[in-house]
Amino acid sequence: MADFLLPAAFEEYSDARKAGFLKVKAAKEQGRKVAGCFCSFTPLEILDAAGLLTVSLCGMSPETIPAAETELPRNLCPLIKSSYGFYLTDKCPYTYFADVIVGETTCDGKKKMYELLGRGKNTYVLHLPQGRDVPYAREMWTEELRRFVRYLEETFSVQITDEKLREAIKQRNALRAARCRLMELLREDDLPISGTELYTFLDGIGFNFDIDDAIAKTLALADDLSAQKSQKVTPGGKRVLVTGCPIGGVFQKVVGAVERAGGNVVCFENCSGIKPSRCMVDEQAADPIQAIADAYLDIGCAVMTPDSKRFETLPALMKEFRADGVLDVALQACHTYLIEGRSIRDICKEQGVPYMALETDYATADAGQIDTRIAAFMETLGE
Ligand code: SF4
Numbered sequence: 001m002a003d004f005l006l007p008a009a010f011e012e013y014s015d016a017r018k019a020g021f022l023k024v025k026a027a028k029e030q031g032r033k034v035a036g037c038f039c040s041f042t043p044l045e046i047l048d049a050a051g052l053l054t055v056s057l058c059g060m061s062p063e064t065i066p067a068a069e070t071e072l073p074r075n076l077c078p079l080i081k082s083s084y085g086f087y088l089t090d091k092c093p094y095t096y097f098a099d100v101i102v103g104e105t106t107c108d109g110k111k112k113m114y115e116l117l118g119r120g121k122n123t124y125v126l127h128l129p130q131g132r133d134v135p136y137a138r139e140m141w142t143e144e145l146r147r148f149v150r151y152l153e154e155t156f157s158v159q160i161t162d163e164k165l166r167e168a169i170k171q172r173n174a175l176r177a178a179r180c181r182l183m184e185l186l187r188e189d190d191l192p193i194s195g196t197e198l199y200t201f202l203d204g205i206g207f208n209f210d211i212d213d214a215i216a217k218t219l220a221l222a223d224d225l226s227a228q229k230s231q232k233v234t235p236g237g238k239r240v241l242v243t244g245c246p247i248g249g250v251f252q253k254v255v256g257a258v259e260r261a262g263g264n265v266v267c268f269e270n271c272s273g274i275k276p277s278r279c280m281v282d283e284q285a286a287d288p289i290q291a292i293a294d295a296y297l298d299i300g301c302a303v304m305t306p307d308s309k310r311f312e313t314l315p316a317l318m319k320e321f322r323a324d325g326v327l328d329v330a331l332q333a334c335h336t337y338l339i340e341g342r343s344i345r346d347i348c349k350e351q352g353v354p355y356m357a358l359e360t361d362y363a364t365a366d367a368g369q370i371d372t373r374i375a376a377f378m379e380t381l382g383e
């Protein structure tokens, strides 16, 4: 059995973090290879079919940002700095033990960060087209995924067959459907779960690497909540749709502020919410790689120009979840989302739904100010 070394600073880590390291170490000792990824555009089915355990490496904590700032510019988004800081400090078990880090050509900051990561870790960067509407985007992305398949087969001495891909597609679709079923419970007037509880569950289940178990637990919670049929959260609270950047690192500041102001977040449009969960892959397609490429290319993200999918989806989601207001959260220095905010504001205006833009980072210094601003926004809803 192969032996894997723990980081030099292991003994200084908290018990929870130590447990994380030991869990991944045990998986590696059993022969499991680990892939780390950062983005909803990562084709999980291909990694599943290659037999890799895939985990998100997106940094959501401010604790590693000072370390990252020794190498990266300070005026970079906190997600990139936090993620890179976890690599520099060996504080994330998944980054530490990753056999491959899968990056993508999304925003400039991430692209260049992957180059630095590649100096110390085995890193593979997927070249994503910059828009889905150009005629060759679909062909280019499909070819890019075929290149990825060849890379994984050669690097890990595995065979990625159509049969394995089809199995992975079915399983990932089932997980997406389960997540959607849970999130769609918040379409109701009587909310059986708060936005905070929902987000916390969805985030946590993403780290359950037994996908069938994750599906079962998600469906069990959805069944349970449907059966209760009891309103647990603020009666009559204003309904807010959250869009924009990934919010894992600012979630308590932002979603908590909505709830403290008596409202409810009823829809998370962004990554780790409904957006990637509705990216269903065609299970009947003759060519599974083509089907995976088609589904992933249809993810709305501000790195695309134009971001036609997000522009089409948002009005429909506002109606589906009967949003009283839209909160567009951009992480500091995320140019793509900050600039796109202008278009999102116009879309909300056309829909007659109040819009608020919020730029923040992982520090707590602006928490009080965010509470005040969101409370003022909530008071304007439904006037
Ligand atoms: S917001 Fe865009 S770039 Fe960021 S994780 Fe989501 S899909 Fe990827």
Ligand code: SF4
Pocket (backbone or CB within 6 Å): 077, 078, 079, 080, 106, 107, 108, 109, 110, 245, 246, 303, 331, 333, 334, 335, 336, 337
């Ligand atoms: S939040 Fe924006 S700047 Fe940060 S990684 Fe995502 S797309 Fe890039």
